[in-house]
């Protein structure tokens with residue numbers, strides 16, 4: 001309980017800061033608006049909006065711009081300050097929960113963060129080393145990460161101009177394992193070499209310099225690295241939370257219908273929802289088996305069973321289909337002994 005009080009105290013501090021910040025923000029913006037509209041009034045009073053401003057007025061105008069800039073900067077800085085207090089709450093929870101996480105469990109995440117930090121400052125080497133070491137596993141995921149990292153490295157050589165020409169040509173060898181999958185991209189990259197002397201920025205290949213690619217590569221790296229660790233990019237808590245947000249309205253509707261029709265017996269099985277709710281592909285993390293006979297998802301107590309003909313049904317369905325100690329497959333009418341069926345695992 002004491003631990004909760006400690007965390008709560010930190011939380012109070014953050015909430016207080018937020019409140020103060022909100023009020024301060026409102027006040028500053030209000031003042032600024034007042035000042036700017038006063039100035040506008042003054043300008044319209046002079047009546048010659050398109051003629052040249054007097055020296056005094058133009059001085060006032062530039063002071064006004066400075067004031068706006070300063071206020072915005074100050075507000076941004078204050079907002080940043082709150083981040084410190086928020087992270088203190090997290091630290092308080094870590095400290096008070098008394099959970100020690102072994103360094104070897106943290107290590108993969110620390111490594112990924114180091115690589116990501118480097119990517120953010122456009123240092124591709126750590127990410128390239130990581131991706132090359134894990135090439136097989138990444139390709140099995142259909143990942144384009146390694147190719148895209150090589151591509152960006154190549155582009156960074158291009159920006160150096162003609163002095164990097166030989167190095168760029170040499171580096172192009174790294175595209176070889178991806179030639180089949182990314183043929184078109186590689187052709188574009190090689191084509192850009194023609195404009196090296198001229199400068200890529202003044203060429204039809206200007207799009208190669210798009211800075212959004214750097215944000216994209218960070219996202220691709222995070223997603224693929226998490227996939228290799230068998231994790232979703234979002235935390236399990238946030239995934240459960242958003243799944244709940246999607247499912248809740250549908251469940252509330254069903255609840256209302258059940259109550260209206262007074263058929264409360266429908267929701268009998270504790271580990272199963274009364275209806276299927278589609279959460280979209282991004283919420284798929286593992287395969288599920290739904291019995292084609294009973295139209296129910298398999299569970300630990302009712303697992304999928306493979307018959308000797310190769311058809312798969314749930315154990316409950318299998319038991320229901322036994323007739324005189326024999327089982328007839330509902331798909332191909334092959335007769336077999338129920339004991340020949342084997343449980344399968346997803």
Ligand SMILES: [Zn+2]
Nearest residue numbers: 309311329332
């Ligand atoms: Zn069969």
